[in-house]
Each structure stands twice: as structure tokens, then as C-alpha cells.
Amino acid sequence: MNCNPNTVDNFSIKEKYSIFPNPVTNGLLYFDFNNMITDGEIVLSDLAGKVVINKAFSQKQTEKINVDFLNSGVYLVTIQIKNQETFHFKCLVQNFR
Numbered sequence: 001m002n003c004n005p006n007t008v009d010n011f012s013i014k015e016k017y018s019i020f021p022n023p024v025t026n027g028l029l030y031f032d033f034n035n036m037i038t039d040g041e042i043v044l045s046d047l048a049g050k051v052v053i054n055k056a057f058s059q060k061q062t063e064k065i066n067v068d069f070l071n072s073g074v075y076l077v078t079i080q081i082k083n084q085e086t087f088h089f090k091c092l093v094q095n096f097r
Contacts, residue, residue: 019077023092027068031079035061039082044075044091067093 017033031042042065044053052070057063067075072095079087 017079019089019091023094024067025094025096027066027095029065029067029091029093031057031063031065033057033061033063041080041082043078043080044070045078046073046075068095070095 017031019029019031021030039058040056042053042055042057042063043051044065044067045051052075053065053067055063055065070093072093075091075093077089077091081087
């Protein structure tokens with residue numbers, strides 16, 4: 001994993017899930033849970049802390065979120081796995097509207 005604070009990469013934690021593409025250029029952000037996660041919540045926030053997307057998921061292998069309506073910029077993504085751990089990472093959205 002690249003720990004440089006000035007870059008963003010496709011992200012994977014303990015083979016539980018992966019998030020791609022990063023940066024997002026086609027308006028869709030994909031989450032692949034590899035059948036390892038059953039219930040949870042995905043939250044995208046802007047850098048001011050305002051929640052712009054909040055989506056629960058259950059019994060899914062993959063999830064996609066439309067980010068086409070967001071302004072281009074860096075967003076904080078939080079994945080809260082029900083009764084387990086929470087992961088945070090940054091995502092770059094590049095919308096060419």
C-alpha cells in the first residue's frame with residue numbers, strides 16, 4: 001500500500017474488500033467485498049466533514065456508488081462493517097462535466 005499522503009491508489013485491506021477505480025473518472029466507484037463482508041455502511045464525506053453519500057449494504061459481493069453529481073476533489077470514504085472494524089481512506093473524484 002502506498003502511504004504517500006500526496007497520492008491515491010486502488011485500495012485493498014486484508015483481502016476483505018477493494019475499492020476502484022481511484023481516481024474515479026467515469027462517475028462510478030466500485031466496492032468488491034469478496035464475499036467476506038455481509039453487512040455495513042459506506043459513507044463519503046467532503047474534506048469539510050459534510051456527508052455527501054451514506055449507503056448501507058447487506059449480503060452483497062459488490063456495490064457501486066454513483067459519484068457523478070459530486071464536484072471534483074478529494075473525498076473521505078469510511079466503511080463501517082457491522083459489529084466489526086471501520087476503515088478510512090481517501091478517494092479522488094474527477095468529474096468532467
